Amino acid sequence: MRHFDHFSLTLIILTILGAAPASAFDWPQFRGTNARGIAEQQRLPDSWDPLSGDNVLWRAGIDGLSHSSPIVWGGRVYLTTAVANDGTDVRFGTGDSDAVGSGSTEDLVAHDWQLIAFDLRSGDRLWDKTVHRGVPRVKRHVKASHASATPATDGERLVVLLGSEGLFCFDMDGELSWRTDVGVLDVGYWGERQYQWGPASSPVIGDGLVFVQNDRQEGSFLAAYDLTTGKERWRAERDEKPAWSSPALYRHAEGTSVITNGANFMRANDARTGAEIWRVSHEDLQVITPSPIVVGDRAIVTGGNPTGANAIFSLNAGGEIEDDGRVAWKVDRGSPYTPTPLAYDDILYVIVDNGILSAYDLATGERHYRTRVNVGSGFSASPVAVDGKIYLASEDGDVFIIRAGPEYECLEEIEMGEALMATPAVSDGVLLLRGRSTLFAIGAS
Secondary structure, three states: OOOOOHHHHHHHHHHHHOOOOOOOOOEOOOOOHHHOOEEOOOOOOOOOEOOOOEOEEEEEEOOOEOOOOOEEEOOEEEEEEEEEOOOOOOOOOOOOOHHHOOOEOOOOOOEEEEEEEEEOOOOOEEEEEEEEEEOOOOOOEOOOOOOOOOOEEOOOEEEEEOHHHOEEEEEOOOOEEEEEOOOOOOOEOOOOOOOEOOOOOOOEEEOOEEEEEEOOOOOOEEEEEEOOOOOEEEEEEOOOOOOOOOOEEEEEOOEEEEEEEOOOEEEEEEOOOOOEEEEEEOOOOOOOOOOOEEEOOEEEEOOOOOOOOOOEEEEEOOOOOOHHHOEEEEEOOOOOOOOOOEEEOOEEEEEOOOOEEEEEEOOOOOEEEEEEOOOOOOOOOOOEEEOOEEEEEOOOOEEEEEEOOOOOOEEEEEEOOOOOOOOOEEEOOEEEEEOOOEEEEEOOO
C-alpha cells in the first residue's frame, strides 16, 4: 500500500480552495507532477514495434540536438531543441564513445533555439517558435546538448531555461511574456575552465515562483523569479562546484522548501525568502547530475561517480533536526552518475549509468536486488513508473520494461533505433520517447 504523502495532501487542499493543479493526465515538468516520475491508469500496450508501427501512434522528426524531455498539458506536447542554422551536423556521442572524456565540442556556430507544440493524440505540429538566435555563450560536452533543460508549466505559462541564453516565459500558445538573463552558466570540469560541458538543470515552478539552480565554476546560486513578471525575488549564494541537478520542492505545513543537491552539500532553502534551512555535507564529489526526489517527509539524494561508487542518502526533509540526525539511512555505494532515481510503491529504484539496476526498501535502505539490465553503452535518462511497471530508456536506444516489485523481472526489451538520452514522459495513455532526432508517441492503437 502506498504512503499518504504531502503531495496527496496538497492536491486535496488545492481542490478545496478551487485552484487548478495538474490533472492525472498532465506531465508539467521534468519527471511529471512534483517530479515523481509516476503515472497511473494509463493502459499502455505491453509492447510496440517502431519498424512495423504497431502501437506507435505517431512519430515526429525533430531538427537539431536536444536532450530536454517533453512535457504535456491539456493534450499538448511541448519540447525544445537547438538547431545549428548554418546546416552544421553537430557532433554527438554516447557512453561508449570518447564522449566520456573531458573535452568539449567546438560547435560554437549560430543556433536557433526553438519551442515546439504538438497535439498529443494526433501528433499534428501545432506551432513552433524561434525563442532565441545566436552563438552559444558556452561550449557543450559531446554527450550533452545546447537545450538540455526540460520546460515547466503551471497550465497558464510555459517556462523555458535555455542555459546561458536566458530564462523565458510564454503563454500556452507560445507568445513571449518575459525574458530574464540568468548569466553565463559556465558548467564543466571543476577547475578546468577550458572544458565547458554546458548546463542541464531544469526550472521548477511553485508558489508563484520559478526556481533555478545555477551551480557553475564561480558564483553558484539558487534563485527564485516571479512567475508573472520574471523579476528576481531572491538569490541564495552557494559555495558549490559545477552541477547539473534540478531542484525539488518539499511542501509541508510551514510552507515550501527547495531541496537541492550539490557536490559539497545537500540543502533546503525556504521557498519564500531563500534562507537556508539546513544543509548536510556531501562527500567531496566532482560531478552531481541526479536531482533529489521528495517522498513524504524524506528527500532521496544521490550522485557522484559513473561506477556507482558514491552514496545514496535518505534525509529527513522537515523539522528542526541536528544535521547529524538528518540522515535517516545511507547506502555507501550504488549512486547513479546521471539518472535520477525513482520511488514507487515503497521501493527505490536506482539505475547506474553502466546499466546496473538496484531496488531498495524505501523506508530502511535494505537492498532487494542488484542486477545488470544490459551490457550496452549505458543510461542517461531517468526511470519512470507506469501501472506497476518501470520503464528504462538507454543510450543504445533500447527501452526495458521491468515489473515493479522486490524481485527483478524484465518483461520486454524494445529497440527504438536511435539513442534515447531524454527522460520519457507519460500522459493520457501515451508514452513519449524522445530519440536523437525523433519524438515517438506510444499507445494502444
